[in-house]
Amino acid sequence: MAGQDGGAVTVVRAVRVWPVAGQPAGLPEDLPDAIAAVAVAPAGPSWPEHRARFAIEVVGDGVSGWHAPVGESVARLVVDTLADGLVGHDAAAPRKLVYRQRAGRHQHGAHARQAASAVELACWDLASRASDRSVPELLGGTVRARVPAYASALGLDPAHPEAVKAAAWIADQGFWGQKWPLTKEVLRQGPRVVGRVLGALREAAGEGRFMVDGLRRCRLDEALTLLPVLADLEVAFAEELLEPGGFAWAQVRTAGVRVPMAAGEHAVDEHEQTRLLAGGVVDVWQTDPGWSGGLARSLHTIEVAADLGMATFPHGDRLWAALALAGACCRDKVPAVEWHLTLEPLRQQVFAEAAVVEAGLLPSAPGAGLTPPPVITSPLPVWAVGS
Incomplete structure (x- = not known):
């Protein structure tokens, strides 16, 4: 498949970051009685990365790939260190992704690896949706x-x-x-x-x-x-x-x-x-x-x-x-x-x-795409890089 300028539809044109709902306090509803009786309230809502959560969108020609949720620190790393190098990358060539240009000095450690993982997973999602083939395929x-x-x-x-x-x-x-x-x-x-x-x-x-x-x-x-x-x-x-x-x-x-x-x-x-x-x-x-x-x-x-x-x-x-x-x-x-x-x-x-x-x-797969689409909580992205 070709895009409007003759390129593959899986070439990334933009990277956007969208807000999604934070983790609610307390236990999920409708837990089975046997589980609810011994469940301990999760600590997640007290963690900053769970209170403010985001979805990463990589935009191709007429199709997008998604990854969610990520915390604010990881989302900022995606925007500041990875997004510029990701624009122009073909998501259908995952082995080339690690060689794309990166900005900044901090390329290792937990948050840096989560940011790189988020981008890679969003690219798989884009490649799957563009080809209408599951990620296991x-x-x-x-x-x-x-x-x-x-x-x-x-x-x-x-x-x-x-x-x-x-x-x-x-x-x-x-x-x-x-x-x-x-x-x-x-x-x-x-x-x-x-x-x-x-x-x-x-x-x-x-x-x-x-x-x-x-x-x-x-x-x-x-x-x-x-x-x-x-x-x-x-x-x-x-x-x-x-x-x-x-x-x-x-x-x-x-x-x-x-x-x-x-x-x-x-x-x-x-x-x-x-x-x-x-x-x-x-x-x-x-x-x-x-x-x-x-x-x-x-x-x-x-x-x-x-x-x-x-x-x-x-x-x-x-x-x-x-x-x-x-x-x-x-x-x-x-x-x-x-x-x-x-x-x-x-x-x-x-x-x-x-x-x-x-x-x-x-x-093993939800169909085309790595994940179902995330539920976005705003009509406008928080950050955007590219066109």
């Missing part, structure tokens, strides 16, 4: 039209008396598995209490897979005493008991108690991803395409992880991008994606069409 072919989801119970209180009912409800819904947090309150009470709390949840989960997330809260001594408990529970993986890759992490890895260790969602720069993957540091890989550089980079690390014998479970912050990756990969490479029981319904509110889990499965 553009990534090499759709392997699965529907993808298993595991339930993240990180917004729930594992020590609540009704938590076992929530674990049973998750199992009944057909989720691939369920992941529970190791809260500070439970950790302070020692490994016996942790074993009792998690053991009750594990029993309620039945034959489903069971995981835990330490949220980097464990001290080294706590992590070492927890390993036999987690081994007895036969957890599918333990995510980030403490900071991945450091001295304490190495001590846990060599403690002699075999518990699969998962990390990767916070490895935003390429060198950190390579260090964790190639250094034998992790057993289960977790990439976030909204933080790690985008789809192409995430797909690369998924392939590397598979070569090293590791499965990948994409982090749930960018659900639609995670689903596109899973749709282009077999189940051995990406067994399931993360569905956050209390946060994901809030994340989905920025889209015109929300994702819904049915029998533990999600569609």
Whole structure:
């Protein structure tokens, strides 16, 4: 297809930033009773990047690509450091994107990588809409039209008396598995209490897979005493008991108690991803395409992880991008994606069409485009670069 001046319709003519609604306070409406009874109000509304949120639009000839939501710091980086170089780029040539001109000195770190990821994901959205082909097709072919989801119970209180009912409800819904947090309150009470709390949840989960997330809260001594408990529970993986890759992490890895260790969602720069993957540091890989550089980079690390014998479970912050990756990969490479029981319904509110889990499965693509269009809250963009 050609544009008005003879160029491809996927050539970016402008970059615009639009406001979308901030994350509302409190829990989402219509949570199942079993989940609502043990849910903890999310902290998101207290974070600046959740109060003021934006959508990135890359404009082609008669078609646009979108990515949302991003915080103000990331949106400003897109405008100030990436937009000028993006204008004139062909979104259908994703491998060339990293070589486009950038402004400013700050090209690394979490916000810089989120900005680069947002631009890359918006370009995939534009290329998909212009070609009327799904993103998994553009990534090499759709392997699965529907993808298993595991339930993240990180917004729930594992020590609540009704938590076992929530674990049973998750199992009944057909989720691939369920992941529970190791809260500070439970950790302070020692490994016996942790074993009792998690053991009750594990029993309620039945034959489903069971995981835990330490949220980097464990001290080294706590992590070492927890390993036999987690081994007895036969957890599918333990995510980030403490900071991945450091001295304490190495001590846990060599403690002699075999518990699969998962990390990767916070490895935003390429060198950190390579260090964790190639250094034998992790057993289960977790990439976030909204933080790690985008789809192409995430797909690369998924392939590397598979070569090293590791499965990948994409982090749930960018659900639609995670689903596109899973749709282009077999189940051995990406067994399931993360569905956050209390946060994901809030994340989905920025889209015109929300994702819904049915029998533990999600569609690998919404059709043409990487994501459904975002719901814009203003008739005019906040910032615009190009024509």
